[in-house]
Amino acid sequence: MTSTKTVLITGTSSGIGLAAAVGAAQAGWTAVATMRDPAKAEALLKAATDAGVADRVRVERLDVTDPASITACLDKVMAEHGRLDALVNNAGAAQVGTIEQSSLDDVRAAMEVNFFGVVAVTRAALPHLRASRGRVITVTSVGGAVGQPFNEAYCAAKFAVEGFMQSLAPVAATVGVDVTVVEPGAVASEFVANLGLDLPAMLAAMGPYAPALQAYIARTQESFAGAQTPAEAAAPIVEALTAARPPFRVQTSQWARDFVATTLADLDGSAVRDLTATWVR
Known part of the structure; x- marks a missing residue:
């Protein structure tokens, strides 16, 4: 049992989740850092040690697509810490493709991790969060507000989460x-690298969509050249943990704010359509 506030964070083996776990621990929280395979915790534990907060980071197994895993993890959190004050839904998986060339199983897999996993963990955590009057913080994406070419399943899941x-x-x-x-x-982060795409093979299989995909890839590679660091993207998560009354929607950069504003002010949808059309030609 502990009087220190406890946060459970999913998807912490790398990227934003890793940075959020370390940042939460630095802010004084006990961070229960979860991942499907705890054997991949080496980078997280090194970062926590380097930051001087290894004693406030606990690694646990949690697969957001496995109900038994969710129950077991939450039971262990309550048994060991006696409370849950916040949940950070961060685990996710990218899915690149277009529907004519993707299987329905591909789409369902993207929804399972990015949407149903969030729903399942949130549902299981809510009784404990009610008891602590805590909070749910969910990492979506600018792709949860602006639909993006060749991200149909991923954006559909993120729109659903929002x-x-x-x-x-x-x-x-x-x-x-x-x-x-x-x-x-x-x-x-490793989020895009973890896709493991064989781009030449993917382009060869795209048929009439190959030119558009090639243009999209070129544009995406350019955008990632100026990407935020995971620590920069995780900072607003830690702020939402500690704020007296956090806002509903937070972007992690000025670029993200400007991009999301495109859709929030776009009553007829033409601004987003005209913007993303330039990405594929």
Whole structure:
């Protein structure tokens, strides 16, 4: 049991999740840093040690697509820490492709991790968050506000998460739980590298969509050249953890704010359509 506030963070083996776990620990929280394979915790534990907060980081196994894993993890958190004050839904997986060339299984897999995993962990955590009057913070993406070429399944999942959380927020508030979504833009992390794409093979299989994909890849590589660091993208997560009343929607950079503003002010959809059309030609 502990009087220190406890946060459970999913997807912490690298990138934003790793940085958020270290940042939360630096802010005085006990960070329960979860991942599908705890054997991949070496980078996290080194970062926590380097930051002087290894004693406040606990690595646990959690697969957001496995109900038994979710239950086991939360049971262990409550048994060992006696409380859960915040949940950070960060685990996710990219999916690049277009629907004519993708299988429905590809789409379902993207939804399972990026949407249903978020729903499942949030549902399981809510009784504990009600008890602590805590908060749910979910990492979505600028792709949860602006649909992007060759990211149909990924953006569909992120749009779904934003709709889910926006709908949940006023209901959760009636029982003392704050809800926030955090929208990063390009982040220099292993998220894209973990796709493991064979781009020549993918282009060869794209048929009539190959020129558009080639243009999209070139534009994306250029955008990632100026990407935020994971620590920069994680900073607003830590701020949302500690704020007296966090906002519902937070972007992680000025670029992300400007980009998301395109869709929030775009009543007829033409601004987004005209913008993203330039990415594929």
